[in-house]
Amino acid sequence: MQRSLVMLLALLPLWLAATPPNILLIVSDDQGFRDLGCFGSHEVKTPHLDRLAKGGVKLTSFYVAWPACTPSRGALLTGRYPQRNGIYDMIRNEAPDYGYKYKPGQYEATFERIGGMDTREVLLPRVLKTAGYTSGIFGKWDLGVHKRFLPLARGFDDFYGFVNTGIDYYTHERYGVPSMYRNNSPTIADKGKYCTDLFERESVRFLKSNHKKPFFLYVPFNAPHGASSLDPIIRSGAQAPEKFKKLYPALLSQAGTQTGTRYGKPATVRNRAARRLEFVGSITAMDAAIGRLLDLLDEYKIANNTIVIFFSDNGGGGAADNAPLRGRKGQMFEGGIRVPCIIRWPGKIPAATTSNEFLTSLEIFPMLRVATGAAMPANITLDGFDMLPVLQGKKKSPRKEMFWQRRLDKGARVGHWKWVESSRGNGLFDLRTDLSEKRDLSKAKPEILKIMKARFANWKKEMNAAEPRGPFRDY
Numbered sequence: 001m002q003r004s005l006v007m008l009l010a011l012l013p014l015w016l017a018a019t020p021p022n023i024l025l026i027v028s029d030d031q032g033f034r035d036l037g038c039f040g041s042h043e044v045k046t047p048h049l050d051r052l053a054k055g056g057v058k059l060t061s062f063y064v065a066w067p068a069c070t071p072s073r074g075a076l077l078t079g080r081y082p083q084r085n086g087i088y089d090m091i092r093n094e095a096p097d098y099g100y101k102y103k104p105g106q107y108e109a110t111f112e113r114i115g116g117m118d119t120r121e122v123l124l125p126r127v128l129k130t131a132g133y134t135s136g137i138f139g140k141w142d143l144g145v146h147k148r149f150l151p152l153a154r155g156f157d158d159f160y161g162f163v164n165t166g167i168d169y170y171t172h173e174r175y176g177v178p179s180m181y182r183n184n185s186p187t188i189a190d191k192g193k194y195c196t197d198l199f200e201r202e203s204v205r206f207l208k209s210n211h212k213k214p215f216f217l218y219v220p221f222n223a224p225h226g227a228s229s230l231d232p233i234i235r236s237g238a239q240a241p242e243k244f245k246k247l248y249p250a251l252l253s254q255a256g257t258q259t260g261t262r263y264g265k266p267a268t269v270r271n272r273a274a275r276r277l278e279f280v281g282s283i284t285a286m287d288a289a290i291g292r293l294l295d296l297l298d299e300y301k302i303a304n305n306t307i308v309i310f311f312s313d314n315g316g317g318g319a320a321d322n323a324p325l326r327g328r329k330g331q332m333f334e335g336g337i338r339v340p341c342i343i344r345w346p347g348k349i350p351a352a353t354t355s356n357e358f359l360t361s362l363e364i365f366p367m368l369r370v371a372t373g374a375a376m377p378a379n380i381t382l383d384g385f386d387m388l389p390v391l392q393g394k395k396k397s398p399r400k401e402m403f404w405q406r407r408l409d410k411g412a413r414v415g416h417w418k419w420v421e422s423s424r425g426n427g428l429f430d431l432r433t434d435l436s437e438k439r440d441l442s443k444a445k446p447e448i449l450k451i452m453k454a455r456f457a458n459w460k461k462e463m464n465a466a467e468p469r470g471p472f473r474d475y
């Protein structure tokens, strides 16, 4: 009896080590490279994200796969380049941006309503399911509205959030179209409530019922994305609750309105200070929600066995602060694709560290697959690798190159070289000495330019070969 107890105790550490880690994946929307205290902002208040950084690693050369929402999220959840998984542009209607109002029947046939991630693509929660994970998503989905595209059809067990690419924070409408869903059904039950609070509420509910078994909690906030509202004043920026705006008295005292244009006509819009106020206020509101989730991990005593990942889905947009990077959301310059990222895994990743290793969001899927021991379906090409040893400081990043394409705009990073050919400007830059991409070396270094273009062409050839990815099955 005594002997078996001793044996049991001896096995306990092994059993504990084998307990699969929980995952809390938090994504913000259009937050700038310097829109966090721990990334150098003297203005934005992010005490809880700063706390997260103190407990883990801060990544300063971390890239997303596309400079705007939809393809960035598609690449994250498939672990594959947008050009490989088929979602290489936005799933949205452009016309409302120019003041167009769809009639209901007409709206049903638009790309925002019918587009979606190819159902043959295998998303992260489906892979995690093979290792016994329960997965929830609370926030922005952005990968298709039809039931076959919605989270529950892609491996998630629980969903509350908006299905398309942007909403008004209070009405939850995208240019007048109600967009909030619970699981597979539209809901207007919470209309009027601040959406960040709702995503927190649902995440808390999920944690309360799932903290005793392995879980994947994905919280893609819409903050600090601009509101998709038909009202010109609201449309001109993010939206923040009063109590968070009060934390920024300097901006509050300058905030007001001015005459601008919206939908081709003169309109009353927010001034610069007011836009920044709503933007930073929405970040601090999100930060408070993140703090609540981190507190719950502590309360349930699972923080040590939970991987927490935070990053912005693309470079800063709207009233963001992207310094010292050039450019912003939508662009191939660093300001469009290099984003703030923090990863915490106590005991596995050293606390309060900073890594400038070349890494991307394509590394998240493989890292989580390995960490959880989940099985990968055969014959699926992933574009990243398990980056945990790099985060631990045990080895250099194996990533040597990364490529981006948005319509006719192209970008490549190979080693420390960066090449851009786009409607916003061209150039070859040495990121070791010129992080802000100010000195174009394409004339001084023609041999490097040639290599960059050749590597891009090689990547493009591989992406083209990935389509079509086999015949459609007759479902």
Ligand SMILES: [Ca+2]
Residues within 6 Å of the ligand: 029, 030, 068, 069, 225, 313, 314
């Ligand atoms: Ca975004």
